[in-house]
Amino acid sequence: MGLRRYLANKTVWYLGALVVAVVLNFLLPRLIPGNPVDVLVSKMGQGGLSSEAQQRTYEAFMREFGLDKPMWDQFLLYMSGVFQGSFGASFSFYPTPVSSLIAQSVPYTLALQLPAIVLGWIIGNVLGAIAAYKGGGWDKSVFTTALLFNSTPYYCLSIILLYVFGVVLGIFPVGGAYSLGLSPEWSWDFFSDALTYWWLPFLSLVLINIGGQAVGMRSMAIYELGSDYVNYSRSLGIGDRKMTGYIFRNAMLPQITGLALSIGTMVGGALITELVFSYPGMGSLLFGAISSNDYPVIQAVTLIITVAVLVANYLVEILYGFIDPRIRASKSGEK
Amino acid sequence: MTNIQSAAATAEAEGPLIPEGLPTEPRKAKPAWRSLNFGPRMWISLGIIGFVAALAFIGPLFYPYGAEEKVGSLYDSPSAEHFLGTENFGYDVLAVLMASARNSIIIGLLAGTIAVLIGVAIGVLAGYVGGWVEELLMGFTNIVLSIPPIVILILISISLQSTGIAFLKGVVGLALVIGIVSWPWTARAVRAQASSVATREHIDVAKLSGARTPSILVRDVLPYLASYAVMAWVLQLASAILLESTLSMLGLGPSGANSLGKQLFWALAFQAVATGAWWAFLPPTIVLTMISFGLLYLQSSLDEVFNPRLRRGKKKNLAKAAARRAEAARKLAENKPVEAIV
Numbered sequence: 001m002g003l004r005r006y007l008a009n010k011t012v013w014y015l016g017a018l019v020v021a022v023v024l025n026f027l028l029p030r031l032i033p034g035n036p037v038d039v040l041v042s043k044m045g046q047g048g049l050s051s052e053a054q055q056r057t058y059e060a061f062m063r064e065f066g067l068d069k070p071m072w073d074q075f076l077l078y079m080s081g082v083f084q085g086s087f088g089a090s091f092s093f094y095p096t097p098v099s100s101l102i103a104q105s106v107p108y109t110l111a112l113q114l115p116a117i118v119l120g121w122i123i124g125n126v127l128g129a130i131a132a133y134k135g136g137g138w139d140k141s142v143f144t145t146a147l148l149f150n151s152t153p154y155y156c157l158s159i160i161l162l163y164v165f166g167v168v169l170g171i172f173p174v175g176g177a178y179s180l181g182l183s184p185e186w187s188w189d190f191f192s193d194a195l196t197y198w199w200l201p202f203l204s205l206v207l208i209n210i211g212g213q214a215v216g217m218r219s220m221a222i223y224e225l226g227s228d229y230v231n232y233s234r235s236l237g238i239g240d241r242k243m244t245g246y247i248f249r250n251a252m253l254p255q256i257t258g259l260a261l262s263i264g265t266m267v268g269g270a271l272i273t274e275l276v277f278s279y280p281g282m283g284s285l286l287f288g289a290i291s292s293n294d295y296p297v298i299q300a301v302t303l304i305i306t307v308a309v310l311v312a313n314y315l316v317e318i319l320y321g322f323i324d325p326r327i328r329a330s331k332s333g334e335k
Numbered sequence: 336m337t338n339i340q341s342a343a344a345t346a347e348a349e350g351p352l353i354p355e356g357l358p359t360e361p362r363k364a365k366p367a368w369r370s371l372n373f374g375p376r377m378w379i380s381l382g383i384i385g386f387v388a389a390l391a392f393i394g395p396l397f398y399p400y401g402a403e404e405k406v407g408s409l410y411d412s413p414s415a416e417h418f419l420g421t422e423n424f425g426y427d428v429l430a431v432l433m434a435s436a437r438n439s440i441i442i443g444l445l446a447g448t449i450a451v452l453i454g455v456a457i458g459v460l461a462g463y464v465g466g467w468v469e470e471l472l473m474g475f476t477n478i479v480l481s482i483p484p485i486v487i488l489i490l491i492s493i494s495l496q497s498t499g500i501a502f503l504k505g506v507v508g509l510a511l512v513i514g515i516v517s518w519p520w521t522a523r524a525v526r527a528q529a530s531s532v533a534t535r536e537h538i539d540v541a542k543l544s545g546a547r548t549p550s551i552l553v554r555d556v557l558p559y560l561a562s563y564a565v566m567a568w569v570l571q572l573a574s575a576i577l578l579e580s581t582l583s584m585l586g587l588g589p590s591g592a593n594s595l596g597k598q599l600f601w602a603l604a605f606q607a608v609a610t611g612a613w614w615a616f617l618p619p620t621i622v623l624t625m626i627s628f629g630l631l632y633l634q635s636s637l638d639e640v641f642n643p644r645l646r647r648g649k650k651k652n653l654a655k656a657a658a659r660r661a662e663a664a665r666k667l668a669e670n671k672p673v674e675a676i677v
Binding site for chain 1: 383474477478479481482483484485486487489490491493494573577580581584585586587599603608609611613616617618621624627628630631632635
């Protein structure tokens, strides 16, 4: 069975990638000569802590984060923590567990990115296919606009949108996720308020995704347009609508792999978009953690991003296996 | 004509678009380019890139203020003396912009070149040699490819920030890290190309004439990939500059040096957007967009030069032409038996 082999193959590769990612996530921050606690405590020292108190904090932190143990034990500790979904306590908000900080920010990130990725992908592909099919001036204008959006860095578009619509025109609120005085809750008031804050960051993500997908789809569709089956079908007098359908379905396949590849970049860009709008998602959490040397939070955020991207890629590739008839039909797995 | 001769002749006729020179030196190829038809896209993109490069490298020679010179206070509005006002530390924005653009371009050039060199080396090796070498290299590449590069970059940069080695914290260190992290997709794409080149006849000719593998790789495989490598280099250049600014905005930029991302970082930190100090954040935003757009546009126009199939500026209405063809085919089918259509 081609499909089964394909699925098994992909599963093995992604498990491998997951292991590498988890190990890297553990190892890279520990490559520093000294350790995170040194940096942290020396910063506290500048704040005027006595050396005795400093020593005590140092030891407490070392014990708390298990840094006094040998590397191998640290790794096992880290792994068991990861499997239990606990990432220890944050440095800068000391007793607060990292997992609760993350639980607070994940919903905002998901609310921004999921619709932006899905809608951007659908709209972009349709636009790209139309541009390729119609050609001429339509193609030129769509392609150039799409390329402009595609090549605008996420945060540049965010800054421009924020300035124009938030500051100059005053249509949307400037920064944050909800009005002062409200607190996150499941109520209509909160949602309608949060929605006004959601538009700008969402727009800056989705416009760029539309651009990127349209550019990719256009060139795939142009390639398909020149192929033999299109010429043959045309000579048989098959109607435009049906032809577009054929072309669309064939050009779609590489776009699905393209989606898998681009999710990683998108997530990176979206992190900064949150920063620009001071949207309280994972990006802002990461930024705060980096500026305060909050290693447990940094590590947890990078791990979650990596795992999320891997899982998304994996799902897309699995979906691909079901969609692409060649994989179902072939006796041996692809590649 | 014997088989070998004809193969050699075809190989020569098919000849590479860029006959010689490393992929990282597109300028050498100018004579060959002259015979090619440059579209307006190419000129637009070259113009944009030229403008930014001039701003970064020639501008400081004529501009009276330096990037390290305090000339005003927090966010002074643009004036006749300071075209773009001052930024949060009271430095002249235009002077800082020039220095930033220069550093960002240097980071991009270094990192892009490193990434393409590694990517091409791994891709060619995997694609040409095949077998377990290919499995191993591509397995590694695919694994690295599926981990978001920004995550690895963040983790490495944090480690570098806390080392005492100044060299690694600055522009060069950042460029090295970005280059080392971003080669995988180039390797994957180059491998696909290299394995198709490896099956061509001129490789057999080279093997029969006793050439060693390294020489075949350099003289018979690489030239065929040159056009692709140039395009990959342009893309890597753009992506490295953007990665640098992403890192800088997260607070992990090169220490002690200006960069476009750091300029944005400070603008955001000092609330330039909310206070309406547009001169502090719009210039780096626009320059970054120009760099990115210019390079991507250049890449797409290079793509059209190298892949004629994508070229469609001259043929105005493809749909019309297609309809005409369909119409002709229909007429043919009506008048004559189907067998007549070839």
